Amino acid sequence: MNFLTLPFFLLGISTVHAFQYTELAQYVDSHQEEYVEALRDWVAIESDSSNVLKRADLHLMMEKVAQKLRLMGGNVELVDIGEQELPDGQMLALPKVVTAQFGNDSSKHTVCVYGHVDVQPAKKEDGWATDPYNLTDINGKLYGRGASDNKAPVLAWIHAVEAYQALSLELPVNVKFVIEGMEETGSNGLDAMILAQRDTFFSDVDYIIISDCGWLSIRPALTYGTRGNCYFFAEVQGPKQDLHSGVYGGTVIEPMIDLIGILDTLISPSGKILVPGIRDAVAPLSDEEWRMYQDIEFDIDHYKNKIGASQLMYSNKGSNNHVDVLAHMWRYPTVSIHGIEGAFSDPGTKTVIPAKVTAKFSIRQVPNMDPAMVKKQVTDYLHSVFAKRKSPNSLKVTMVIGAKPWLADTQHPLYEAGKAAVKRVFDMDPDLIREGGTIPIARTFQDVMGKSIIMMPIGGFDDGLHSQNEKMNRYNYIEGTKLFIAYLNEVSQIRKTTV
Amino acid sequence: MNFLTLPFFLLGISTVHAFQYTELAQYVDSHQEEYVEALRDWVAIESDSSNVLKRADLHLMMEKVAQKLRLMGGNVELVDIGEQELPDGQMLALPKVVTAQFGNDSSKHTVCVYGHVDVQPAKKEDGWATDPYNLTDINGKLYGRGASDNKAPVLAWIHAVEAYQALSLELPVNVKFVIEGMEETGSNGLDAMILAQRDTFFSDVDYIIISDCGWLSIRPALTYGTRGNCYFFAEVQGPKQDLHSGVYGGTVIEPMIDLIGILDTLISPSGKILVPGIRDAVAPLSDEEWRMYQDIEFDIDHYKNKIGASQLMYSNKGSNNHVDVLAHMWRYPTVSIHGIEGAFSDPGTKTVIPAKVTAKFSIRQVPNMDPAMVKKQVTDYLHSVFAKRKSPNSLKVTMVIGAKPWLADTQHPLYEAGKAAVKRVFDMDPDLIREGGTIPIARTFQDVMGKSIIMMPIGGFDDGLHSQNEKMNRYNYIEGTKLFIAYLNEVSQIRKTTV
Structure with missing residues (x-):
């Protein structure tokens, strides 16, 4: 930070530029077919990190991400993170991690978006209605392996940056990306890479944003905990x-x-x-938690239908008691x-x-x-x-x-910014939810790097992650892109003093 | 049977030809290298019936068996037994069943030797010390998949017939073969084939001989029951x-x-x-059974060592109590x-x-x-x-x-003939044992066809069937061939009236 820019931060940056959200949102709407094509292009690559026979596809996938970010003018690196040892003792090169940087203005906040472009295994014979590697739009649902987990969210972040660029608008914050290709099999090599770059790539990162989860219902959500x-x-x-x-x-x-x-x-x-x-x-479940859970929109019958279970483990106290279900999920x-x-x-x-x-x-x-x-x-x-x-x-x-589990403070400025962005794009308050699954990298960022994290999902509640017929709603993909655009602006409003 | 030959049978056939056992046994001893080569040739074919990708090898194996028997002058057929349906609905041709006949003298008994030439799966990586499809002689142990189960026993029967032929000796009984290629996966198609040929190929068969099991110790055995x-x-x-x-x-x-x-x-x-x-x-275990088991030579410590178990399920009454172990095995x-x-x-x-x-x-x-x-x-x-x-x-x-389980009468003339043959070749009485495993075809022959059966193993007690490092002892293979030679003669002594 240089001395001359200091006064602006103490006032907050928001006064500097008016936020042209309407123009950006219109740009996104008018480019949605391109976005779907970009997703189709990525889904077509069988970047299954658990299948060693698909490793060439996975390398190709990482190259593709890097190339996309390079074409946008990012400062891109493909970071070699070494090899993995297979059960038979053979060594296999890990997919490189893509890092990228857009903007280098020390007067601005710097966010780092984490995502992954590897996928779970999928075969048509597993019970898919469509070819899992040929993105298929059925009534606005984009079916394909990795569509929701995590290719569309990564693309939505890229589209968000692109939109600012296309309208020749300055990015309100510096945006970094760290995109890996081994998330589905345990993020092999990522922790070491992050630690190694703690004082370089990550040194000026203020906030980590992870969009690798989903909403709980049709209402947008911010995620503040994982098991x-x-x-x-x-x-x-x-x-x-x-x-x-x-x-x-x-x-x-x-x-x-x-x-x-x-x-x-x-x-x-x-x-x-x-x-x-x-x-x-x-x-113990606090009264406050109980009330939060009680207020969350959660349709137990729909949940049961979705998974095909006639009875859940903890819903015996009456069909309307969803607090028990949420508590046991989270x-x-x-x-x-x-x-x-x-x-x-x-x-x-x-x-x-x-x-x-x-x-x-x-x-x-x-x-x-x-x-x-x-x-x-x-x-x-x-x-x-x-x-x-x-x-x-x-x-x-x-x-x-x-x-370990991860838990954030929902009153943290990062979350307040998230609530404001959701309000702007969807005209409603987000559900504040937790995630039953584990995103181990969150703990690394928090404990080891001392960074604040927000999880901002855009995937639908019924996207079928890790299952047959995974999909991403076109609505979530497009509105999610707008959410990210709005969020970058909201983050820029956070006073540096509150960090 | 024609009228003129009748008196011979009432007297027994033994008086017609003197049995030249010594010459036959010498012939076998002097041809043992050829026998080992024949086994090597068969073991080299990966006739794994459970692996559909090896079906071509299995077809080749059946052809090889048929060709061998044809060259010996047998009346050979390769019987089409249809197809099997794979889990994905595809149809795959079953390996043909080889039937063969040597001798057609209605004045003689007719035995039918059942065997199989398919094998269990085996890969070097499973823990084999040698290539499972390259027969390897280490101190008289012939290591290879299928060596003991059931290729060497089938070959020993073939060598037995060959020996009679080589010395221009008349076979004391008519010998038929029924050799299948699906035993290891449930003898798919065999029951139907046997039923279909009940009144043709099998109509004149008096006795069924199965050599698809092993001894219990270094003492030769006859098997009278399977679970x-x-x-x-x-x-x-x-x-x-x-x-x-x-x-x-x-x-x-x-x-x-x-x-x-x-x-x-x-x-x-x-x-x-x-x-x-x-x-x-x-x-319930009868006193007689208890005494039979008690008399059988069975080294519990050796058995434990062989399988690598420090303690067995039913040997808690003292290390010398092998009756419980045998009873629970059989x-x-x-x-x-x-x-x-x-x-x-x-x-x-x-x-x-x-x-x-x-x-x-x-x-x-x-x-x-x-x-x-x-x-x-x-x-x-x-x-x-x-x-x-x-x-x-x-x-x-x-x-x-x-x-169902199968149980034979150990006093049946077939077993008495077996005891006599063992006595001649090994100069000792056989153990009368049962088999914990199942040979379903025995029930078909017994119940459906009404044939008497004997199980006459020649495999060693430690041959490692279905496991890594399966082997056949050269000793068992060669002496087993002599046993079969002697047995054919003993069977010819059975009075037709006692059948």
Whole structure:
């Protein structure tokens, strides 16, 4: 910051330029077909980060992002973040991380938009009604893998910057991008890259904006919390090798039966976590939270229809009680059992006694749980349950992910700016919501980098992330672009002194 | 049978030709390198019937068997048994069944040797010390997939016939072969083919010989029983599609947790089957059986070492009590849980709530269990356990295999002939053993065709069927060939009147 510009900041920057929102919004409306084409172009690339055979597509995807940002005049870099080791020991190059910078005016705030352009796996045979890699517009719903998670939101941010440029309007804040390609498989290499650039690329960043989640209903939302996640492997090892179940069945204590026995002690049929101590650490639901949840528009019947469940875990107190459902979605822990590695998982029949089986399960983390403590509680508990079986097999419990929950202050200027932007674009107040999933990078930005973060979703509540028939509403995509335009202006209004 | 030959049978055929065992055995010894080469040639073909991509190899394998038998002057047919339907609806040609006939003398008994030349899957990476499709002789152990199960035994039968031919000796009985290529995946199409040829190829068959199992120790054995198998699918269906466990975890009653809950009620940690009624049908262990088992040479410590288990399920009464172990291996039922389809089974982490999960488990059948009754007992029980969970998910239980156990009379002339042949070749009495696994075709031959069957194994007790590092001992292969030569002669001694 140089001395001459100082007085402006103390007054706030808003007085300098009138915000031409109407013109910008009109520009967006008149370019929506181009935006859809841009999304089609990105969705066509099968940038599945979990499939090593698609790594070339993923590299191409990162190049495409970089190229787009370069053409807009950004200061763009493709940052090499090294290699990953595959289970067979082979090394595979990670997709580079794209960083970009628009504007370098030290008198302005600098925001950094985080996003990702890798996707979850998808195959037509999984039950898609359309080709997942051919964006298909059906009644304003744009179907395609990665459309909502997270390609359209990333593009919407790019379109927001483009709109300012197209109308020759100065960006109200400096805008940086950090776009990665490994989010769906754990953001491999990103933490290290962020740390390495703490004093360079990130040194002048004031705020982090993440748009990698969705609304709760048709009402726009700001997200102020995510659950963390402790992901466990429980491995039971028995015989030296797989055995024929006819020849050996009845003489061998089967690892699979031991494993099922201990998994069955994690959670009750009604959803109560049975691991001692886990629930003690959970912050009680305050009256204020209860009231906030009560005010949120949430249609339980619609939610049930959407997922195809006739009954939810915590909606037994009456169909109108959505507070329990929201609380268990956002701010209570839960156990999910994802699957078992090493057992027979193909179609058909196989008469095998698997020698080594590894269960994958996770416990979602909420304030004030501590992953280190959860690791000990789960490990001790499973070993004690296992010991009671008096099995000759061996048990190994490891926690492979320990991501803390994240929670923001909804009164923070970043959120006040968000509320104002929503008000301007949608003429209503946003829902203040939390997210049941985990965005580990938020904790890195907050804890390690000391940055303030806002999560500003534009995806619809029924976009089907990670599922078949993922889609992005054209409405959300276009209005979302306007929201980002408006938000950049609102952020510029934040007094530097309040940071 | 014509009238003139009748008196010979009433006297027994043994008086007609002196049996030149010594010459035949010498011939075998002097040709053992050729036999090993023949096995190497067969093992080199990856005739994996479970892998549709290897179907061409499997067809080639059947051709090779047919060609071998043709060159020996057999009356050979490659019987078309139709197609199989793959899970995706595609049709795939089944490998043809080879039938062959040597000798057509109605004054002689006719035996039919059943065998198979398809194999279980095997990859070097699974933990093989050698290439599974390159037969490797290490200290007289011939390592290779399918070496023991069932290529060497089939070849040994062929070599037995060849030896008679080479020495210009008349075969003491007519010998037929029925060699299939789908045994490892359920003998698809074989039952129908056998029924269709009941009054043609099989009409004059007196005895069925199966050599598709192994000894129990270094002592030769005759097998007089196999367990049956009831194989179940238990499918729990919940949401319409897979869900993100972060976003939905805590609101949804997860199918995987329901499934684990019901699987955990099948069998106790110590191996007690918990399904009501199952154990009631089991024939009690008679004093005679107990004595038979007691007399069998069985080294529990060796067995434990072989499978890598520090403790067995039923050996708690002292390390010398092998009766319990044998009984639970052969003549008591057991539950094996093979795996779960539809859940996450890959390496790594995935945060999914699987929407539909299907457990695969089986209950080995013994006299006097009835698969139809077991089906009802298991289905009713699992539904009652599931109902107690008050889950909104749905459960479907299906029994996809219901194979009865098989038991022969060890005093039958076929077994007496077997004992005599073992005595001649090995100069000892065979162990009379049972087999924990299931050979469903035995029931078809016995129940549907009304044929008497003997199971005459030549494989070693530690051959590693279905596992890594499968092998056939050179000793078993060569002495097994001699055993079959001797057995053909012994069978010819059976009085037709005793059949």
